[in-house]
Every structure is written in structure tokens, then in C-alpha cells.
Amino acid sequence: MNNSLAPTYQKLIGRMWVLWYSVSNSYSIVDTDFKFLIDSYLKACSKIEFNSILSKEEPNVDIDQITNTIEQYLNNCNIPKVKDVIRTSTFNGKKQTITILYRINNKIVQINYDSELVQKTIHPAIAHYSIKETQLTDIIYDIYLEDDYLFLFEDQQLITSAPKREYHKIQGKFTMLLLCAIHDKVEDDWISTFHGSTLTDGNSSILFAGNSGKGKSTLCALLTTKGFHLLADDVSPMLYKNQDFYFNPAAISIKEGAFKILEKDIQGFDNLPIVKFNKAKGYLKYLPCEHPNKLHYPCFATILVNYKANTTTAVRKVTVKEMLETLIPDSWISPNPDYAKAFLNWLENIEILELTYSDIDSAVQEISNLFKSQYK
Known part of the structure; x- marks a missing residue:
């Protein structure tokens, strides 16, 4: 009924649809049932026609409620992001x-x-x-x-x-x-700077994502002692030209809660200076890592890191919805339509996984096995 609200691109990944809206440069993830409602709404010329389409699938539905739900959803997806106001100043x-x-x-x-x-x-x-x-x-x-x-x-x-x-x-x-x-490079060369850390085995790479406190930084730090190299911590840049992830020179930011864990396995960690920027961040240490052999690598998987005490280490496939709800909020993604399409194509072709762990050695083994599996 209002085709101006239609997503610019849409991609079925697993069981979920990922929709991109150019007006807002935003992504939404819906299941097939909700996607059917969106498509039916956009194809219909009126509420009567929309009702006719829905009644064939499910009679006695509340057409007004469904129409309002779809309209509100699409309107929210098409709200342009408010640009930050930049205060000007003469160089001092x-x-x-x-x-x-x-x-x-x-x-x-x-x-x-x-x-x-x-x-x-x-x-x-x-x-x-x-x-x-x-x-x-x-x-x-x-x-x-x-x-x-x-x-x-x-x-x-x-x-x-x-x-x-x-x-x-x-x-x-x-x-x-x-x-x-x-x-x-220039800013327009990048698809995104993802909020996640990227590790490489010297041939390809894996992007690790996870909410604060889930053990992402601790795991990545320990993986660097097991033959892997840090490509990027916290901000992982992807180039449009080849969809490779590129080297970010920042050290790994380690929160105070992980200090004792890393002191046991990383030589010299206890000698790193402690930084306190503000109360919210608390005490931090920054762990420098050995430079990777190359400046960029293809990425074949994303892993949601989920530390749970006293749990069995396990890797499982997760939906693109679970991944993007963690990855996107703090990431910058280019508004360029060609780049959005490339991002969706990349998502379609990678493994999307979750690693739940409490034992570091078994977690490292799972990551090693994952890297090895792609070369068989």
C-alpha cells in the first residue's frame, strides 16, 4: 500500500530474512511469516485487497491490527538517522x-x-x-x-x-x-568497521563478536598465545574491493576482571601499565600483539563469544538475527547501496556460529578445528 517503505535489498539467510532500507541505512531481520505479511502489505493496493490476501491464508484475522503493525514496523525501519551536530572551531x-x-x-x-x-x-x-x-x-x-x-x-x-x-x-x-x-585508503573504500575482534591463522580469519562481559577479549588474547595473530581488536574494518578484513593496530583492551586469568598465560602481562580513564570503564590494560604476516585476510566465519562458568565448551550454528543483533548496534556500516548489497552477499556465504565456553583449552581447540575444517 505504501511502496516507498519497501526495503531496498532483501536476502534470505538460513531461516531469516535480512532487509536493508536505504533511507535509514538500517537492517532488520524477520522470519518468513512476518516477511509474508510485509510483502502482502506492499503488494496490496488497499486494505480490502490486503484483507483478501490474508484471509486466504488465515481467516478471521484482525486486518486493522495487522495493518497498523506492518505500517508502524516499516515506518520505524525508514526513519532517517539524525546526523550529529558538529561544533565548528578554528584550529588552536x-x-x-x-x-x-x-x-x-x-x-x-x-x-x-x-x-x-x-x-x-x-x-x-x-x-x-x-x-x-x-x-x-x-x-x-x-x-x-x-x-x-x-x-x-x-x-x-x-x-x-x-x-x-x-x-x-x-x-x-x-x-x-x-x-x-x-x-x-579513503573512508568510502570501506564497507564497515564492525564492533568485533578478528583473528587469523595466516590464511583466513574469523570475526569474534560479543556483548561486554562475554569473554571476547580474554579469549582473543589467549588465542594469540596459541599460534594465532590478532588482525583487529574491537574495531574490525572490511574493505569493499575484496571483502577482506584489514589490520587495525590497536592493542587488545583487557578489563580488570580478566587480569588474573591472563597473568598466568601471557608473559609480561603483569608488567603492563594499568589505565583508568573513567569510572564506567574501570581499570584497563592494553595488550600489544605480534604483527600479522599480512595486512588483510578473507573472513569465513563470525563467532558470538559466550563465556559461562562451569559449562561444557560447544560450538553451534546460530541465526543471522542472533549475530546481527549483537554486531550491528555499535558498528559503522556504509550507506552506499552497492556496499550494502556486498555486505548481504558476504553474510550469506559465511558460517555464523556461537562459542559457549568456560575452559580455555577446549575453546582454543574448537577454534583450531574450525580453521582447519575449511582446508579439507
Whole structure:
């Protein structure tokens, strides 16, 4: 009845339909029954025709209630996202209180911070790339606080700003800028920066996702001691050209609850500095990892990590709905229609799994077996 609300792309993955709406750049996941209602609603020219279609399938339905449900659902899926208001500011060179150089992928990156507090938003995750000697810089970033707003500049040009309580927006934008710089890309080259960590065995990779407290970072840290390499922690970038996942230089962020676990298995972990940025984050350590052999790898599986005390380690297939409800909310995904189509095609062709574990050794074995299975 209102075809303007129709999803731009739709893909059946397993038992669920993934729908993408270009107006809002949003994804929804529905089962086949609800998809039938959506299709019937969009095909019908009137409520009478919609009622006729539904009555053939299920007589005595409440057509008004179903119509209102479908209309509300599609309207919600088509609400454009409100863009952040960027406060403008003229570059202030007097804010360059702390200057640190980093060598990453043969690029010399200079970051100027105005305080130790602002430095904590970026530096701890890339501290292992800092250098002492003076070098000619390839790119310069300035990050400083002014009137309770954080400002991010690239070569003295304002990139973005955010209220200081929304510092994660500055972190996210800086990560994108850094990825573009070290891989010689531009933002429009990327399909997404997924909220998840990616590990490689030197041939392919697996994307690990999971809500806070589910043991994702702990598991990934321990896997790096078992012959696997960290490709990206927390922010995993996927390139449109080849749908490969690319190297992100950030160290693994480890919460205080995992300190004792990792001290037993990771040499030197107890000597890593403790960082406290705010009460919400608590105490953190950042674990640098050995550089992977290559800068990008294809990804053949996504795994939801689910730590449960005193449980048997198990890997099971899960629906795309379960995966995307965890993966999408904190991920950036390009609004480009071609990229959305590529993302759906990628989803259709990977394994979507959940790993439930309490015993680290058996979890590592399951991951090893999964990597090996694709080469048989």
C-alpha cells in the first residue's frame, strides 16, 4: 500500500530474512511469516485487497491490527538517522601540550594532545607504536578539549567534534582516519568497521563478536598465545574491493576482571601499565600483539563469544538475527547501496556460529578445528 517503505535489498539467510532500507541505512531481520505479511502489505493496493490476501491464508484475522503493525514496523525501519551536530572551531595551536610520534606500517603519525586526560582516549591502545626519535611526519592529528567539547583535527583541518561525555565518537572517527592513513585508503573504500575482534591463522580469519562481559577479549588474547595473530581488536574494518578484513593496530583492551586469568598465560602481562580513564570503564590494560604476516585476510566465519562458568565448551550454528543483533548496534556500516548489497552477499556465504565456553583449552581447540575444517 505504501511502496516507498519497501526495503531496498532483501536476502534470505538460513531461516531469516535480512532487509536493508536505504533511507535509514538500517537492517532488520524477520522470519518468513512476518516477511509474508510485509510483502502482502506492499503488494496490496488497499486494505480490502490486503484483507483478501490474508484471509486466504488465515481467516478471521484482525486486518486493522495487522495493518497498523506492518505500517508502524516499516515506518520505524525508514526513519532517517539524525546526523550529529558538529561544533565548528578554528584550529588552536596553543593546545599542543603533549606531542607523541608513532610509527605504524611505515607511516609516521604525530598526535598532539592538550592534556593527559585527552591523551587517554587514544594513546593507550597504540602506545606500543610510539617512538622517541624525531622523524618527518606523514600526517598530524590534534585532539583537544575546549568548552566541554572534544575536537579532532587532521593537518589542522577540523574533522569532527563531540561533547566530552561522547568521547567514543572521537575515538571512532580517529580510528577510521588512522585506518585510511596506514592502508592508503579513503573512508568510502570501506564497507564497515564492525564492533568485533578478528583473528587469523595466516590464511583466513574469523570475526569474534560479543556483548561486554562475554569473554571476547580474554579469549582473543589467549588465542594469540596459541599460534594465532590478532588482525583487529574491537574495531574490525572490511574493505569493499575484496571483502577482506584489514589490520587495525590497536592493542587488545583487557578489563580488570580478566587480569588474573591472563597473568598466568601471557608473559609480561603483569608488567603492563594499568589505565583508568573513567569510572564506567574501570581499570584497563592494553595488550600489544605480534604483527600479522599480512595486512588483510578473507573472513569465513563470525563467532558470538559466550563465556559461562562451569559449562561444557560447544560450538553451534546460530541465526543471522542472533549475530546481527549483537554486531550491528555499535558498528559503522556504509550507506552506499552497492556496499550494502556486498555486505548481504558476504553474510550469506559465511558460517555464523556461537562459542559457549568456560575452559580455555577446549575453546582454543574448537577454534583450531574450525580453521582447519575449511582446508579439507
